[in-house]
Amino acid sequence: MNRTQYLTKPVITQFIEWLAVNLNNGTFSHGYIDRRSRQPWCCAGLADAFTQYKWSHGPYRTLSKGSTAASNDAILKALKSDLDRALSPSLNDQSACNAAKEVMIWGGVRNGNISWLETHKQGLAGQLVSIRDLLDAGDLKSLAAHNKIIRFNAGMTKIYSLIAKDFIIYDSRVAAALGWAVTKFCAGQFSTIPAELAFPWAPAKEARGAPNPKRRNPSTGNLIFPRLGQGKHHAQWNLKASWILQAVLDNLSECGNPLNSPGPIAPLRRIEAALFMIGYDLPPLATGPSAPATTNDTTKKRAQEESENWNDAYTPTQGNHFRYRLTKKGIKVEKGLSFSLAEIGSTINWLWRHFDKTAFPLENSRSKWRAGELRPGLGLAYINATNRSPMHASRLAALLLDIGVIHTVEGSRKWVLDPQLLEADVLDINKLWVTVLDREDAE
Incomplete structure (x- = not known):
């Protein structure tokens, strides 16, 4: 099925017309409490949601940090330019990797993605071009048949939104808002979600056991949406x-609509931003009787929730896959040794004292350690912090990369400590961890 065939399906045509009519009225009025600032946020509709867009980002090249739609648009244009240069006229894997990592940092999705990019750097530019061209071709059947989509998630969608034509970021917030729009469209005319509009949802990335979890599942009553899978399903x-969103914009007049009026920010980016703001936390479900869940259903749900709490990571030299999650006490590794805050803090402080701003290697050979020949590096820093085998330092390296404590030195297998860490007089691991966990909950 191609773009024209999909958009001319009767139910899709109806939804596009309905959404175009309701962009500026109170159909999408909404409000919630931002979990980070604890401040209320509300909008009178989609157009108003865009005017209140907010996403905090750090500086990039000559651009300062900010949080407005305009400052984010400037960052995204700079990132797009860097990605485009890495992908043409000749492919540059290192530049593509560098730009892709910056996209992850901007989007607050570095955990589970930075170490993957580092490990899969070779051939990365070619892979990005291949998937970009496939997306631009606009054929769902070809996309489903393609065997090179080895990674497509909330991080990669941000990259493809910059290099593909008219392609939005489809993360858990945008998915939630789109699903919520579909439930409003279906009310009174459909008893179940039409298959063509069953936009899959994904849970918010937040700490386990959060007392007031964000609602990203738009399902209500018999209007049930599926879960979002990675890879081809997401793509x-x-x-x-x-x-759909581009078709909605095509149905609008250019005058009198903030989402489609002339301006530096592309209309598709504006409507994506509006959905992003609304989808942070959907309205709570109305309470009422519901069918009790079976033991089997409960077990499956718990297993799925447990699986979603893990991030993927890859050791830097061998590319060995493992999974982890951040906790208030440190980093828990699935089926493996965990790293406490005290151990992480001691390791970083050792590196700080011995290397300061200079690069350090992994150096985690067990045989060299036993022979007393281990050179200074991450392995020795870990030994001094834990008195355990330096072999575990390879996993710690991937984790420190993901959370932004260390950065790779181009053209080598060495790292440096994040410059911002070195600005402080004392490295306070507890203060650093508050920032790390806060960033984890941002999206």
């Missing part, structure tokens, strides 16, 4: 959502 629905 296909990302493409469908992009087609």
Whole structure:
């Protein structure tokens, strides 16, 4: 199925017309409490949601930090320019990796993605071009048949939104808002979600056991949406959502609508931003009787929730895959040794004292350690902090990369400590961890 075939389906045509009519009225009035600032946020509709867009970002090249739609647009244009240069006229894996990592940092999705990019750097530029061209071709069947989509998630969608044509970011917030729009469209005319509009949802990335979890599942009553999968599943629905939103914008007049009026920010980026703001936390479900869940259902749900709490990571030299999650006490590794805050703090402080701003290697050979020949590096820093085998330092390296404590030195297998860490007089691991966990909950 291609773009034209999808958009001319009767139910899709109806939804596009309905959404175009309701962009500026109170259909999408909404409000919630921002979990980070603890401040209320509300909008009178989609157009108003865009005017209140907020996403805090750090500086990038000559651009200062900010949080407005305009400052984010400037950052995204700079990132797009860097990605485009890495992908043409000749492919540059290192530059593509560098730019892709910056996209992850901007988007607050570095955990589970930075170490993957580092490990899969070779051939990365070619892979990005291949998937970009496939998305631009606009054919769902070809996309489903393609065997090179080895990674497509909330981080990669941000990259493809910059290099593909008319392609939105489809993350858990945008997915939630789109699903919520579909439930409003279906009310009174559909008893179940039409298959063509069953936009998959994904849970918010937040600490386990959060007392007031964000609602990202738009399902209500018999209007049930599926869960979002990675890879081709994500790519296909990302493409469908992009087609629909562009078609909605094409149905609007250029005058009198903040989402489609002339300006430096592309209209598709504006409507994506509006959905992003609304989808942070959907309205709570109305209370009422519901069918009790079976033991089997409960077990499956718990298993799925447990699986979603883990981030993927890859050791820097061998590319060995493992999973982890951040906790208030440190980093828990699935089926493996965990790293406490005290151990992480001691390791970083040792590196700080011995290397300061200079690069350090992994150096985690067990045989050299036993022979007393281990050179200074992350392995020795870990030994001094834990008195355990330096072999575990390879996993710690991937974790410190993901959370932004260390950065790779181009053209080498060495790292440096994050410059911002070195600005302080004393490295306070507890203060640093508050920032790390806060960033984890941002999206």
